[in-house]
Amino acid sequence: MKTTCSIVLIGIAGYGEKYLEALQDQGRLSWVKGVVDIRPEQSSYFKTIMEKDIPVYSSLEDFYRAETADLAIISTPIHLHAQQAVIAMENGSHVLCEKPMAGSLEEAEQMRQVRDRTKRFLAVGFNWSFSRSVQKLKKDVQEGLFGQPICARTLVLWPRGEAYYQRSSWAGKLRGPNGEPIFDSIANNAASHFLHHLFYVLGEKEEQSAKIQSLNVELYCANSIETFDTCAVMARTEADVELLYLASHAINQESGPEFELEFEKAIIRYSNGGNIKAAWEDGKEKSYGDPEFEHMHKLEVCIQAVLDGSRNIPCGIEASFSHLIAIKSIHEAVPEVPAFPLEYVKKSIEPKITYVPGLSETLRKCYKEKKMPSEIDPPWAQPGKNINISADTYPY
Known part of the structure; x- marks a missing residue:
């Protein structure tokens, strides 16, 4: 060794x-x-x-x-x-x-x-996919401890302002200077972990994620970028599990990430700063710890895989394909991202953040009611766009 x-x-x-x-x-x-x-x-x-x-x-x-x-x-x-x-x-x-x-x-x-x-x-x-807490949770999911999955949802409200979008030449860009695909957005960068997590924790194997069958997509933008800073994505997996991802940078108070996984026998919940907890109908509970405490455990996992020659990597290419397919499909569903109407957009001075008053409350209501913004019907919302994903999209 x-x-x-x-x-x-x-x-x-x-x-x-x-x-x-x-x-x-x-x-x-x-x-x-x-x-x-x-x-x-x-x-x-x-x-x-x-x-x-x-x-x-x-x-x-x-x-x-x-x-x-x-x-x-x-x-x-x-x-x-x-x-x-x-x-x-x-x-x-x-x-x-x-x-x-x-x-x-x-x-x-x-x-x-x-x-x-x-x-x-x-x-x-x-x-999160490298953390021991998520690995323990995923193992229990695979072993059927909670019964069959029914639905899952996550909410991430992370303010990002002028400094964030000006930190590099590729921030918020669709493509690089030579046409290279980037598609930098809240779902493909800062909060991408939590979209991926919905797919990953429901994957049939440790090194795989759940495969996507269809998406319903709403994208919005308050900042002057080429992609989007706010999104609502309702995905359906091949196993007919409904997943809801809600995220925005166009807010002025931070909240999340939080998620809820609903199964036949139990509900698993997480809110930033706490532990992942499973609760069964009979009152039994199980705690898995906080995956945020193992932010850099991925480095240790990779070093150990080199040292012992195991090549045991929980999150590699196959596990990441569903996230990549989701990003591709999101942009195909909504190629032109609608801007929030100017009358609903505000700017704070310090820090310099462009945000939409009331957006946090709307997305939190969507999370609670398992609905898209257009179903809640705020004045800026537009109907979601549907896209189906062929099983042939997955190369494995």
Whole structure:
């Protein structure tokens, strides 16, 4: 069994700093054989990297010309994930790629083929799916402890303002400068974990998510972006389970994530800051802990998979396909995102946030009543668009 795991970290500003922080706390910065970033000085860890004599490269190709790594951690813009993951695997590295896995199904399929050919693993960094609390919950779901699933829902109200949308050139964009698919949105970035979670926890196997049969989609936008900052998605799985995802950045008070999973025999609930709890009709309860406490457990899982050679990755390409298919289908259902009418939009000065008064209350009512906004009928709501998903969309 190996005792060390050599690492290359691609992207060291933004979320990449979370990985550097974790590696430093674990006493594993010496395992980092190089970092890749075109503007490394923008990272708050740049001074530490210099002090530790960790080589800095402007491209992943340059790194592999000089070094090798057991594990490549990709924390770069969405439209770079597939290309960098392929380069890493072709050069012998296992991969931990930040969510979402890629910008398109075609890129994801290329990643899957290269993974299978090179015999490397590719993990996708949906945090909760690596947590022990969600793994225990999913195991109980699979073993039928709660009976058959009936429906599930989640609500995420996270304010994001001017600074968030101006942090990069690709924030809120549909495509990159050369037409690369990005589709950056609340459902494909900040709150993507919780859309994926609905699919993942109902997957038949540890490494799979529930497959989607159809979607009903409502998208809205208050900010000046190409995608959307508010959405309501009603999905139906192949097992005929109804899933409701409600999320918005266009609000001025934070709430969530929270979710509820309804089964024949029990209801599982979670609210941010608490534990996942299952409650049966007879009064029995079971607590699974808080998945947020294991935010970076994905890193430990991947390092251990390298050290022991197990390749036991709970959330990889197959588990992430339903989220990617959902994003593709959401944009196909509503290719032109309607803006909230100006009379319903406000702007706060500090912090600079564009928001819709009353939107939080509307989405919370939707969550409580298991309805779409157009069914609640606020004055800005538009009827949802339906889209069916062929089973052939899934490559496995």
